[in-house]
Amino acid sequence: MYPIARLCGIGVLLGLLAAVLLKNMLMGDSVDFHRHKALLIGIDGVQYEQLKQVIDAGKAPNIAQFHLGMSYTGGIVDTSTRQPTLSGPGWATILTGTWANRHKVVSNNSGLHNKSDSIFKLISLSAPTRHTASIVSWNPINDNFVDDISAGFIELGVKCGGDDQCATDRTVQELRTGNFDFIFVHLDQPDGAGHENGFGSRYQDAITRTDHQIGQILAALSKRKQNNKGEDWLVVLTTDHGRRLPDGYDHGEQSRSEKTAFIGLDKPPNAELTQPIADPVDPGLEGLYGFASEADIVPTILVHLGINTDFERHAIDGVPVIGHIGVRQLTATLNRADRTVSLRWRVTEGSKQPLRIYRSGQLIAKLTDSSSQYVDSDLPPSIAELNYTVVLNDVPVSRLVYEAQIKR
Ligand SMILES: [Zn+2]
Structure with missing residues (x-):
């Protein structure tokens, strides 16, 4: 009885270990x-x-x-x-x-x-x-x-x-x-x-x-x-x-x-x-x-x-000062004459991922080259307020553009 129970115990332990290893493999660097x-x-x-x-x-x-x-x-x-x-x-x-x-x-x-x-x-x-x-x-x-x-x-x-x-x-x-x-x-x-x-x-x-x-x-x-x-x-x-x-x-x-x-x-x-x-x-x-x-x-x-915010709902203007950096120096400028918004940014950390651009939660561009600007010329008819988010290295950075401010 004793050796079998012991073997069972070891089997359970090995099973648990395998499960933990598999979970770590699936989740990448697993951090609690x-x-x-x-x-x-x-x-x-x-x-x-x-x-x-x-x-x-x-x-x-x-x-x-x-x-x-x-x-x-x-x-x-x-x-x-x-x-x-x-x-x-x-x-x-x-x-x-x-x-x-x-x-x-x-x-x-x-x-x-x-x-x-x-x-x-x-x-x-x-x-x-x-x-x-x-x-x-x-x-x-x-x-x-x-x-x-x-x-x-x-x-x-x-x-x-x-x-x-x-x-x-x-x-x-x-x-x-x-x-x-x-x-x-x-x-x-x-x-x-x-x-x-x-x-x-x-x-x-x-x-x-x-x-x-x-x-x-x-x-x-x-x-x-x-x-x-x-x-x-x-x-x-x-x-x-x-x-x-x-x-x-x-x-x-x-x-x-x-x-x-x-x-x-x-x-x-x-x-x-x-x-x-x-x-x-x-x-x-x-x-x-x-x-x-x-x-x-x-x-x-x-x-x-370890909190990944839902940036479509919770916009943040800042950039984290630990871990990966997203884009820096992001600006979003509304050009009223030709009804476009110009986005510009700097990338100071290498990235193999595509850079994604969202307008008010909707994906509008996916850039795989190393460009550092984008012009959105497909604006909705009424621009009260538009939020742009640029995501690089899984780091979202947002800017708000609104018409009232430009009129000033
Ligand atoms: Zn004071």
């Missing part, structure tokens, strides 16, 4: 994305050069551990993506991967409701077992995303009313005992210090204090990772806007310093973050638009969580 999680730490109003000074002085040791790359916010000045370098629009872009022409949070009015699909919604829709939290020091962020809270896409929404230690402690608590797949935490102190004192030691001290709180959060995360070996966390660090030169008191306009943000990752970034385009389509602001953008954060988190 359900143990992939993400933490997005947002710091309000951190000007990039000031941050670098604090890091270089050894006074932001936690932030210094991240792969940091410059990015821009506020959209592109002479296009429909332009938005003020204010916190409302800035966080809405960070949390949706879109600009104000889609998310509609055009100011700091806390009564504005985000109209794009948020990272919370995209994660929740991908699997009912995934849980999300938004823990904010500046309350209007969760007011702008109140529809996500009432729909349950944000399962835990915490407003700390300007108390960064409250946001830190709650995040630490949720990392210790909670079961969230995505946590967004917002810390406000540097912005407040900037408005009050401008650039100087008080502003830089505020960055140091925030770095200390980030250290508390990262310590809780590393403890969690020790206790949950199978979990694979991506940590992203960012800010919503820079500050106006020379004194740093204010922000909201379209200067290079106000539009400069940064993205920090605890995993190696791809070329979108590490190799800015030297000759961007729009050469303004000393080449700032050649860098990554704040719209890149949502697609980055989605890549880590």
Whole structure:
């Protein structure tokens, strides 16, 4: 009996092994994305050069551990993506991967409701077992995303009313005992210090204090990772806007310093973050638009969580800064005279796949050559709003074209 039972046991084991191998062969690199999680730490109003000074002085040791790359916010000045370098629009872009022409949070009015699909919604829709939290020091962020809270896409929404230690402690608590797949935490102190004192030691001290709180959060995360070996966390660090030169008191306009943000990752970034385009389509602001953008954060988190969005329904303007890159520098221009839309893009990563172009969810072209432009001359009679999506290496990047904006 014993040897036979043992043989049966081995047979079952071999069978299971074969099944697992077959599944891996069929699915390619099989990764258990359900143990992939993400933490997005947002710091309000951190000007990039000031941050670098604090890091270089050894006074932001936690932030210094991240792969940091410059990015821009506020959209592109002479296009429909332009938005003020204010916190409302800035966080809405960070949390949706879109600009104000889609998310509609055009100011700091806390009564504005985000109209794009948020990272919370995209994660929740991908699997009912995934849980999300938004823990904010500046309350209007969760007011702008109140529809996500009432729909349950944000399962835990915490407003700390300007108390960064409250946001830190709650995040630490949720990392210790909670079961969230995505946590967004917002810390406000540097912005407040900037408005009050401008650039100087008080502003830089505020960055140091925030770095200390980030250290508390990262310590809780590393403890969690020790206790949950199978979990694979991506940590992203960012800010919503820079500050106006020379004194740093204010922000909201379209200067290079106000539009400069940064993205920090605890995993190696791809070329979108590490190799800015030297000759961007729009050469303004000393080449700032050649860098990554704040719209890149949502697609980055989605890549880590293994979520392939249905781009026909959920358009995203950004490009992921980990994994494969899609097209970069995508522009879509409506030419009213001949009723065509010109699409242009850059490809900086080799690809053997066809590049596919969709207009409002419908496939209109499949390009197998290395072209970097396409003219759509088959427009519908009425163009209120058209969404174009270019898919390369399975990465979709979208642009919105609409007639009203062109008339301006
Ligand atoms: Zn501010």
